[in-house]
Each structure stands twice: as C-alpha cells, then as structure tokens.
Amino acid sequence: MSTTASTAPLTTDLMLPHSYLVRQVVKETADTFTLTLEPANGAGGSRFHAGQFSMLWVFGVGELPISISGDAAERDRLVYTVRSVGQATHALVSREVGDAVGVRGPFGTGWPVQEAEGRDVLIISGGIGLAPLRPVIYEVLHNREKYGRLVVLYGARSPRDLLYRKELAAWARQRETQVLVTVDYGGLSWRGHVGVVTTLFKYARLQPERSLAFACGPEIMMRFVARDLETRGFTRENVYLSMERNMKCGVGFCGHCQYGPHFICKDGPIFRYDQMRPLLEKYEL
Amino acid sequence: MTEKVIQYVLEDTDFQQLLDALIKRGHQVLGPTVRDGAIVCDELKLAADLPVGWTDEQAAGRYRLRRRNNNDEARFGYVVGPQSWKKYLHPAEVRLLTAERGGQTFRILNNESAPPRRAFLGVRACELSAIAVQDRVLQGDRYRDSVYAARREDIFIVAVNCTQAASTCFCTSMGTGPRVRGSYDLVLTELAGPGKHEFVIEAGSDAGAEVLAELAPAVSVASAAVSQQVEAAVERAASQIQRHLDTSGIRDLLYANFDHPRWDNVAQRCLTCANCTMVCPTCFCTTVEDVSDVTGSHAERWRSWDSCFTQNFSYIHGGSIRSSVKSRYRQWMTHKLAFWIDQFGSSGCVGCGRCITWCPVGIDITEEVRAIRESPASSSSKDSSHGNP
Amino acid sequence: METLERIIAEHPFFAGLESYYTNLLTGCASNVRFDAGTYIFKEGEEANEFYLIRSGKVALEIFAPQRKPIMLATLDEGEVLGWSWLLPPYQWRLHARAVETVRAIALDGKCLRTKCEQNHDLGYEMLKRFAQIMEQRLEATRFQLLDVYAVGR
Numbered sequence: 001m002s003t004t005a006s007t008a009p010l011t012t013d014l015m016l017p018h019s020y021l022v023r024q025v026v027k028e029t030a031d032t033f034t035l036t037l038e039p040a041n042g043a044g045g046s047r048f049h050a051g052q053f054s055m056l057w058v059f060g061v062g063e064l065p066i067s068i069s070g071d072a073a074e075r076d077r078l079v080y081t082v083r084s085v086g087q088a089t090h091a092l093v094s095r096e097v098g099d100a101v102g103v104r105g106p107f108g109t110g111w112p113v114q115e116a117e118g119r120d121v122l123i124i125s126g127g128i129g130l131a132p133l134r135p136v137i138y139e140v141l142h143n144r145e146k147y148g149r150l151v152v153l154y155g156a157r158s159p160r161d162l163l164y165r166k167e168l169a170a171w172a173r174q175r176e177t178q179v180l181v182t183v184d185y186g187g188l189s190w191r192g193h194v195g196v197v198t199t200l201f202k203y204a205r206l207q208p209e210r211s212l213a214f215a216c217g218p219e220i221m222m223r224f225v226a227r228d229l230e231t232r233g234f235t236r237e238n239v240y241l242s243m244e245r246n247m248k249c250g251v252g253f254c255g256h257c258q259y260g261p262h263f264i265c266k267d268g269p270i271f272r273y274d275q276m277r278p279l280l281e282k283y284e285l
Numbered sequence: 286m287t288e289k290v291i292q293y294v295l296e297d298t299d300f301q302q303l304l305d306a307l308i309k310r311g312h313q314v315l316g317p318t319v320r321d322g323a324i325v326c327d328e329l330k331l332a333a334d335l336p337v338g339w340t341d342e343q344a345a346g347r348y349r350l351r352r353r354n355n356n357d358e359a360r361f362g363y364v365v366g367p368q369s370w371k372k373y374l375h376p377a378e379v380r381l382l383t384a385e386r387g388g389q390t391f392r393i394l395n396n397e398s399a400p401p402r403r404a405f406l407g408v409r410a411c412e413l414s415a416i417a418v419q420d421r422v423l424q425g426d427r428y429r430d431s432v433y434a435a436r437r438e439d440i441f442i443v444a445v446n447c448t449q450a451a452s453t454c455f456c457t458s459m460g461t462g463p464r465v466r467g468s469y470d471l472v473l474t475e476l477a478g479p480g481k482h483e484f485v486i487e488a489g490s491d492a493g494a495e496v497l498a499e500l501a502p503a504v505s506v507a508s509a510a511v512s513q514q515v516e517a518a519v520e521r522a523a524s525q526i527q528r529h530l531d532t533s534g535i536r537d538l539l540y541a542n543f544d545h546p547r548w549d550n551v552a553q554r555c556l557t558c559a560n561c562t563m564v565c566p567t568c569f570c571t572t573v574e575d576v577s578d579v580t581g582s583h584a585e586r587w588r589s590w591d592s593c594f595t596q597n598f599s600y601i602h603g604g605s606i607r608s609s610v611k612s613r614y615r616q617w618m619t620h621k622l623a624f625w626i627d628q629f630g631s632s633g634c635v636g637c638g639r640c641i642t643w644c645p646v647g648i649d650i651t652e653e654v655r656a657i658r659e660s661p662a663s664s665s666s667k668d669s670s671h672g673n674p
Numbered sequence: 675m676e677t678l679e680r681i682i683a684e685h686p687f688f689a690g691l692e693s694y695y696t697n698l699l700t701g702c703a704s705n706v707r708f709d710a711g712t713y714i715f716k717e718g719e720e721a722n723e724f725y726l727i728r729s730g731k732v733a734l735e736i737f738a739p740q741r742k743p744i745m746l747a748t749l750d751e752g753e754v755l756g757w758s759w760l761l762p763p764y765q766w767r768l769h770a771r772a773v774e775t776v777r778a779i780a781l782d783g784k785c786l787r788t789k790c791e792q793n794h795d796l797g798y799e800m801l802k803r804f805a806q807i808m809e810q811r812l813e814a815t816r817f818q819l820l821d822v823y824a825v826g827r
Contacts, residue, residue, distance in 0.1 A: 014428055015381045015573075015586075016393060031825070040390060059384060059391045060577030060584035085602045085825050100390040127823035157823035184818050186733070186745035191773060194733065194748040196817040203750065218822040224813075246601050248573045251428040254591070255570030256598060258620065261627035266427050282543055284612035602825065 014251050017057040017102025020078065022095045028163045032128065033093040034069070034081045037101055046078045049110030050135030051242065051270045054078065055250040057102030058095070062088035065247040065265070067132035068106060073142055078103065081131035081163065107250045109270045111136050111214050111240060120148040120206035124225050126155045126197055126217025130163050132242050132269075133216050141174055148211075150177045151204045155197030155217070158185045178205060197221065198228045208233030216242040223280050226273050236274035243268050243276065260285055290487045292507035292515070297482035299503040300360065301332040303443075306499045307404040312441055315373060316406035317366065322350055324366035326373070329406060335360040343451040343638065346647030359477040361407055364451040365637050369566030370405055370412055374436050375419060381432075381573065381586040391584070404441035408469065410462030411454075411637040413444055415566035417467055421629045422569055432588070441492060444469040448476075448518040450525035453638030455651055458530040461635045463522040471496060474515045485515050528641075530651040531658060532622075532632065538658060539623040543615070547656045552611035554646050559592035561640035561648075562617065567633050568592070593617050618653060678703050681779060685726055687754050687803060695796055698789065702782035708772040714755070715766045721758035722784040727751055730776030735769040747814070748773065757804045759783030 019040035026034040039046065048054075048068050057063040070079025084090045095101060113136055121140055125133050140147045152171060156162050162181065172179035180200045182193040193200065197217075213234055215225045222241045229239050245264045248254035257264035260279045262271070279285055295303065307314050308330070316329045319336045329335065338356065341363045342349045353362050383394045408416070423433040447456075447463040456462030465472045470493035474485045485507050488494040497504065507515075562568040572591035577584040591598065594613050599606040607613050625633030634650070641649045679700040682688055688696060706725070708714050714725070714732065732749045746768065749755055758766050760783070790797035 013431060015432075015588075017382075019390060019392075021390070059386055060575055060581055062575050063573065063586075083825075096389075098389045102391070155823075157821070161823065184821065184823070186748070188742060190745070191731075192748075193731075193750070194745050196814050198817065199747070199814050202752065220820055221817075221822045224817050244601060245606070246599055248571065248591075251430075252426060253423060253428070253430050253569065254572060255593065256572070256591070258616075258624070261624040263628070284607050284609060285543075285616075 015104070015249065017055070017063075017104050019100050020103045022097050022099045022101060023077065025093075025095065025097065028081065029161050031085075032081060032083045032161075032163065034079060035092070035095065035101070036070070037078045037080070037103065038076060040100060047075055048072055048078070048106035048135075050113055050139055051110035051132055052106035052108045053132075053250070053269065054080070054103050054105035055107070055247070056080065056092060057104070058088065058091040059100070059102070061091040063102070063104075063248075064088050064092065065107075065250055066092075067242075067269075069131035069134045071138040071142075072135050073138065081128065081134075083128050104250060107265055109266075109268055111242075111270050112212070113139050116140075116212045117146045118148065120211040121150050122204060122206060122211050122213040123150070123152045123154075124197060124213060124215040124217075124229075125153070126221040126225075127157065127161070128163070129215075129217030129221075129242070130154055133214060134164065134167075136214060137171060141171065141177075144175070148176070149206045150174070151206050152177070152179045153197055153200045153204065154179070154181045155200070155221070156181075156183050158183050159187055159190045159192075178203075180204070196224070198224055201228055201232060208238075211238065213239045214242075215239065219244070219280070226277070226280075236277060237272060239273035240270055241273055241276055242270050290489075292512055293486045293497060293500075293504040294507045294511060295484045295486055295500060295504050297358070297360070297477070297484065299500075300484065302500055302503050303496075304329065304332055304406075306496050307406070307441060307443075309499075310404075310441070310496070311402050312404035313401040314404045314406055317361070317363070319350065323348065324350065324363050326366070326368045326370070332360070335407075336363055339363055340449075341366070341451065343453045343642040344647075345453065345641050345649050346644055348642050355478075357477045358482065359475055361445045361473070361475050362449070362477065364447065364449065364454060365409055365411070365639060367564050367639065367643055369564070369637075369639070370408065370416055371419060371566055371569075373400075373403060373405075374416065374440075375423065375433055375569060376436075378587060378589045379432055381588050384584045384586075386582045386584070400436050402439050402441075403436075404443065406443045408442050408444045408465075409447055409637075410444070410465040411456045411459075411635040412566055413442070413465055413467045413469060414456075414459075414461035414635040415637070416442075418567045418629070418631065418633060418635065419569060421631070422567075426629065441496075442469040442471075442489075444472040444489075446472060446474040446515070446519050447522040448474065450522050450527075451638060451642070452527050453641040453649075454526055454636065455528040455530050455638060456636035457523055457526050458528075458532060458651070459632060459634055459636035463526075464519045469493070474518060476511070476514055476518060483511075485511060528638065528649070528651045530634075530636065530654055535632075535654065536623045536626045538654075538661065539619045542657050542662050543619075545657050545660075545662055547653065547660075548611045548615045550656075551614050551648060551653055552609065554648055555594075555610055555614045556646060557594040557596075557610055557613055558645060559594040560643045560645065562592040562594060563590065564639040564643045565621075566637060566639070567621075567635060570598075593620070614648075618650060621650075622654070678705065678779065681728075682726075686752070687726065691799055695799065698796070699781060699786070702785045703779050704782075706778050706780040708776040708778070710772055710775050712772050714770040714772060714776070716769050717766055719766050721756065721764045721766045722782070723780050724754060724756035724759050724783055725778040725780050727753050727755055728777045728779065730778075731773040732776055733771050733773045735771055737769070743769070747811075747818075754804075754807055756783075757807060759787065760800065760804055 020037035024036040053065045053067045066080045069081045084093045186194040245257040247257045250265045252263045252266040314329045317324045318327050338358050340353045384391045423430040444465040469489040488497050570591045621633040683696045733745050734747045735743045
C-alpha cells in the first residue's frame with residue numbers, strides 16, 4: 001500500500017472570503033465613504049447583530065476589519081462606512097459599483113440591544129464611531145415600543161466631518177428621541193453646539209438608573225465618556241464600549257487583537273465597562 | 286482504576302521494524318535528525334537517520350551537540366531541539382487561498398492540497414502537552430482553524446519518555462513531564478547501557494495496539510525488573526531538573542505587577558529578536574499577507590508566523606499600541622503565563638526551556654518570574670484594583 | 675409667571691444656598707435679552723456681571739491676528755456664563771456672542787464682589803460653585819485639546 005494523500009480539497013472556510021458586489025458608494029465626507037454590498041451570487045446570508053464586524057478583502061491588496069453600519073432588518077445587503085487612512089482603506093473606498101469585495105464574517109459580539117428593552121438607550125458616538133452604533137438606532141426605531149427614550153449624542157471634529165446628516169435630522173423627529181450633535185471646531189457658519197461630546201450629557205433627557213449607554217469612538221474619548229457617565233449615575237455595568245485592535249484573522253487565531261486576556265475579535269468588540277476599566281488605564285497593554 | 290497497560294520490549298536492533306510498520310500504514314514518519322549542528326525534525330525512513338549517539342548541551346543562550354559520554358548508541362539520548370511539532374501542525378507558511386480576477390469580480394480557486402498522513406516519532410512529554418495546548422487554542426475554542434485541524438487529524442504519535450534533563454528544562458514545575466501523559470498512540474522508554482539497548486513500549490490507543498501487534502515476533506513482554514528500570518530512568522530525568530518556576534497564584538501575581546520595575550530591567554536586555562516565539566511550541570500568532578502578480582489578475586493570501594515582539598504587531602491607525610520593548614516582553618510573558626489561563630484554562634507554558642536556550646542574551650523566564658515574585662508591588666488598595674479585569 | 679427669586683432659588687447652580695443669600699442675589703439680578711449676533715461681552719472689558727442662560731445659545735470666541743474668529747465652545751440653556759467677575763483683574767478673557775437670541779438673568783458681579791468681601795460665608799459658597807464650573811470646563815478643554823478624531827495620531 002503506497003502513501004496516498006487525501007485528494008479531497010481542504011476547506012479553510014473561515015478564512016475564505018465570500019464575493020460581494022458593490023451596489024452603491026456614498027461619499028459622506030472628504031475621506032469617508034459608505035459602501036453597500038450585496039452577495040455576488042444572490043444568495044441571502046447577510047444577517048448580523050448590531051456591533052459586529054466583517055473582514056473585507058480587496059483582491060490583491062489586503063483585508064480589514066470594518067464594523068457593519070447598516071440596518072439588520074435589511075437582510076439582503078451589508079453596509080459599511082469606511083474612512084480612508086491607509087493603503088487598504090483607500091483601495092476599499094475606491095471601489096466602484098459592480099466591483100467585487102471579499103467578505104468574511106460577521107464576527108464578534110454585538111451591542112446588548114435585547115438587554116436594553118424596556119429601558120432608555122443612550123448612544124454616545126465620536127467621529128466614525130457613529131457607524132457601528134447606527135444599527136442600534138435602526139433597531140430601536142424599528143421597534144419603538146420595546147424601548148424607552150432614545151438619546152443620540154454625536155461628536156465630530158468639525159461640521160465637515162459629520163456623517164449621516166439627513167438621518168440625524170430624521171431621527172431627531174422621532175418620538176421620545178433626542179439627537180444632539182457637537183463639533184470640536186465650529187467654523188463661521190456653524191450654528192450648533194461647539195465642544196466635546198461630554199458637554200452634551202447635561203442635555204440628555206433620560207434616567208440613568210434605567211438606561212443603558214453604548215459608546216463608540218477613539219479610545220481616549222470613551223475613557224472620558226465613561227468617567228463622566230459614572231458621575232452622572234450610570235453604573236459600570238450599564239455602560240458598553242466598542243474596542244478596537246489590529247486584526248489579521250477576525251476569528252481568534254492570529255493573536256493580534258489581544259487586549260489583556262480578551263480577544264477583541266471574539267470576546268468583543270463590545271465589552272462592558274466594568275471589565276474594561278482596569279485595562280483602559282494600563283499604558284501599552 | 287484503569288487496567289495496567291502491558292509493557293513490551295523491542296530490541297534496538299529491531300527498531301527499523303517500528304519505522305517500517307508506520308510507513309506501511311501509510312504514514313510519512315517525522316522525527317529527529319542531526320543537521321547543521323542541531324537536532325531538527327524531518328522525514329525519516331531509516332532508523333539510522335535518528336540522532337544516534339548524540340546529545341545536546343543547553344544553557345541560557347547556548348546550544349551545542351556532542352557525542353554522548355558513555356558512547357552509547359542511544360537514539361533519543363537528547364532533550365529538545367529548536368523545532369517543535371508546530372512546524373507541521375501549524376506551519377510557518379501556509380497559502381490560504383488562490384484567486385483569479387475576471388473583470389470586476391474574482392473567483393477563488395479551490396486548489397489547496399491536503400497534507401499527507403503523518404506519524405510523529407519522538408514526542409517528548411512537554412511536546413505532547415504543547416500539542417494539547419495548541420489543540421485547545423486552534424480547534425477547541427469558539428472557532429476551529431481548519432488548517433490546523435486538517436494537519437492534526439490522524440497523526441500517529443510515538444511519544445518518548447525523557448531519561449535525562451537539560452539545564453534549561455522545567456517541565457516538572459509546569460506539570461507536563463518528564464513522564465509522558467496525555468493522548469498518544471505509543472510511548473517508548475529507551476534503556477541503553479553496557480551490554481543492553483532496548484525500548485520499552487506501551488500502547489496508548491487502539492491504533493498503537495495495532496502497530497504493536499504488527500511488531501509481534503520482535504517484541505516480548507517486559508519483566509518487572511525492566512518496568513522498574515523504566516521508572517528509575519524517568520525518575521532520573523526528574524532529578525536532573527535544575528530550573529523551577531513557581532506557578533502558585535501566578536495569574537494574579539502577573540496581573541498585579543503590570544508596572545513592576547523588573548519589566549524595565551528585562552527590557553534593557555531583550556532584543557525583540559522573536560527567537561523565543563519561534564522556538565516556543567505553543568506560540569501561535571500569525572499574520573496574513575496578500576501577494577499578487579504583476580498583471581494583478583492572480584492573487585494569493587499567505588499566512589505566516591508572526592511574533593508579538595515585532596514593532597508593528599499591535600499597529601492600528603497612527604501607531605503601535607505596544608511600542609516599547611518593555612511592553613512587548615511583558616505582553617509575551619504575561620500572555621504565556623497569565624492571560625492564557627483566562628483564555629484557555631491552562632498555562633501556555635510547558636516548561637520545555639527552549640526560550641531560555643535560544644535567547645541570544647539568555648533571558649530566563651523562570652528567573653523573571655522569580656524576580657517579580659520576590660519583590661511584588663506594594664499591596665496598596667490602588668494596586669490591587671489594577672489587578673483584576 | 676415666575677419670579678426672579680424663584681428662578682434663582684430653583685436653579686441647580688444655586689442649590690443648597692440659604693434663602694438669605696438667594697434673597698441677596700435676587701436683589702442683584704435682572705432679566706436681560708441679547709439679539710442674535712450681538713456681543714454679550716468682549717475680551718478686555720471690565721467683568722462686572724455673570725449670567726444664567728435661560729434660552730438661546732452663546733458662543734465663546736477668541737480673535738487672533740490673520741485668522742477668522744475662533745469659536746472655542748458654546749453654552750446653552752441652563753449654563754452659567756462668566757466667572758471673570760469673581761477674580762482679579764476682573765476682565766473678560768474671551769468674547770461672548772449670542773448665536774441665537776439669548777434670554778438670561780444677569781447678576782451684578784460688582785455688587786456681589788463687595789458683599790463677598792464683607793461676608794466670607796457667602797464668598798465661600800460662590801467660589802465653591804464657580805470652582806466646579808471651572809473644573810468642568812478645564813476637563814472638557816483638555817479633552818478638546820487631544821483632537822481625538824484627527825487621523826494619524
């Protein structure tokens with residue numbers, strides 16, 4: 001008997017991207033674009049939980065973890081808001097309608113939307129951090145009677161950097177919903193609030209004892225936000241953050257996304273603040 | 286408890302029969318051989334390819350081969366080489382996919398071939414534990430790494446009990462050796478002395494029992510005296526252990542000492558050369574790279590070993606989280622000995638000592654732990670709150 | 675219709691103040707209104723009052739040569755505007771411009787300063803409250819300095 005190798009092909013399925021086609025590209029700001037993708041072979045399977053991310057692959061260039069920022073109720077497509085900061089993101093935002101993009105996922109934990117039922121929901125977003133939170137807003141607005149008040153606080157660098165402007169206005173018109181926007185740098189024609197996003201807290205009309213807070217943005221921003229929330233009556237168990245680290249696989253094998261004992265890709269990216277607090281203060285963890 | 290497993294004796298002169306039996310079962314046999322002044326793993330067809338009569342001398346930052354003292358022809362008379370079985374189970378370079386571009390779209394070609402059926406000959410107790418550790422990480426957690434799973438399936442393991450220890454070994458501290466424990470197909474203990482050279486074999490599985498049965502004419506049941514010699518030989522290995530790592534409360538110890546001055550101390554010595562991560566049998570970090578040809582119509586994705594010691598390992602837009610040498614050494618050691626416990630329920634270290642041997646500046650993980658343990662951060666309430674995630 | 679006294683007594687900024695003092699403050703208070711676009715005060719002017727904003731939005735600005743006016747922060751309903759009246763040299767550091775029509779209660783700082791010198795208990799109560807405002811503004815300013823949304827940090 002000779003040494004015969006199995007002839008069945010290997011499946012590295014977790015690492016094989018599925019082909020999706022770009023259906024729409026929307027320019028949100030000078031460097032940020034929203035892409036809508038649909039499966040290339042028409043099959044369904046674009047379900048996700050708010051807060052999860054996909055690994056998006058550009059043929060021959062590279063792969064990136066990008067949070068899904070679309071409506072989970074629309075199961076035939078996946079939407080991503082991407083900021084062009086390097087070679088791979090630039091390749092991604094340069095896709096045109098009809099181009100294929102590889103998609104793996106969805107991966108990671110989602111925002112605990114179910115736990116928020118019957119409670120007020122406080123969304124605090126900074127910069128592109130609004131993108132992973134937008135699916136939560138959709139969820140709450142689609143099922144309005146399940147939730148209490150919805151307060152969306154959004155901080156950006158300047159008015160030119162604001163995302164989803166039309167939607168922000170539309171959300172503000174919903175019942176029991178508050179949308180407050182602020183920028184760090186106002187400029188002459190800005191009539192809105194100027195200051196960091198924490199300065200909006202005092203205007204949020206909700207009850208901390210019966211609220212859940214979801215925060216997403218640069219890590220420093222989330223630290224300031226969480227600290228401030230605590231002085232306003234939120235417990236550490238009622239605040240959730242979306243963390244970010246380098247990822248090469250998205251499924252807990254490459255080791256890059258580790259943050260203390262946590263793999264951001266599979267234990268997160270959404271974490272409860274009480275778990276994060278002792279780690280956030282550790283420099284170069 | 287379990288019924289006592291029967292031990293058999295195979296004369297050294299018949300060793301080739303063991304190899305032949307494995308090859309006959311369709312296995313590519315992989316085992317130790319001498320090359321470039323080290324004992325490395327490679328395909329074996331002949332018993333003579335084993336490191337017959339060789340031993341290794343190991344110390345912090347030092348590895349040499351020399352002929353064995355008694356000039357015996359022991360086949361497994363060494364401890365561990367720079368390579369480990371992850372060379373085959375979790376290879377240094379793997380192509381994940383090949384794709385072709387067609388207009389705006391791409392097509393993934395399903396053309397990766399399966400690895401051959403393999404037998405590992407000469408798996409030490411620490412190495413067996415390391416395989417179990419990687420099993421847990423790569424196929425025993427939320428997701429299953431199919432690259433690992435495909436290579437791990439059907440491996441025939443011939444384990445070998447250690448009858449000597451290197452100065453860098455500390456398997457006894459980690460509870461992984463020197464006696465082989467865990468899942469294996471066959472386990473050997475080599476008894477080589479004046480006028481005698483034999484292997485005491487036990488089966489650890491049905492497949493092992495089948496191979497043993499194939500060796501039937503050449504093996505005889507071991508006498509009680511021989512069984513005792515096996516015990517004595519393993520005991521001797523344990524008694525030669527010089528290094529110790531106190532693992533009691535080590536998780537909490539390292540969590541609580543994130544800012545210990547010892548990290549600055551080791552940072553002055555560590556070159557971040559990543560040798561330790563390459564020789565470590567449990568380190569698993571990888572990176573993925575995209576390669577395409579000049580025309581841009583053909584692309585491949587390659588996965589290769591990576592190390593948390595590299596400058597860019599923790600890079601996210603704008604810079605690396607762990608920029609300093611201190612933070613990278615601390616990450617490696619704290620992950621290996623503490624975070625791993627929270628992640629996978631056991632230590633990531635099996636006490637094989639390779640990191641000590643192959644560190645060019647001789648950093649000793651057991652020494653680093655001792656230094657922190659002997660002068661922990663003062664226990665004010667502020668410090669203890671740093672400790673618990 | 676609300677009286678000035680009730681507004682002051684119920685305003686969170688003055689919570690915990692004895693009625694004797696809220697009475698005193700009411701004596702120094704008046705209703706004011708600023709049309710959109712007008713300046714409530716300008717950098718360098720003598721600082722003799724502070725304001726409780728009841729409605730509208732105020733922008734804190736600074737002018738620098740060769741640059742358009744820089745808007746540092748905005749204050750809305752419920753906020754307290756101005757602490758420079760309390761500490762020497764009693765001069766405004768920034769411009770305050772009504773972005774929209776602003777209705778506020780103005781408090782006579784000059785009068786209050788004298789009363790605080792005479793009555794240190796009152797002085798302590800005022801300083802405590804203003805110290806907290808400064809701390810919040812400082813914290814927010816530090817956060818703003820970090821420019822967290824910029825790329826390539």
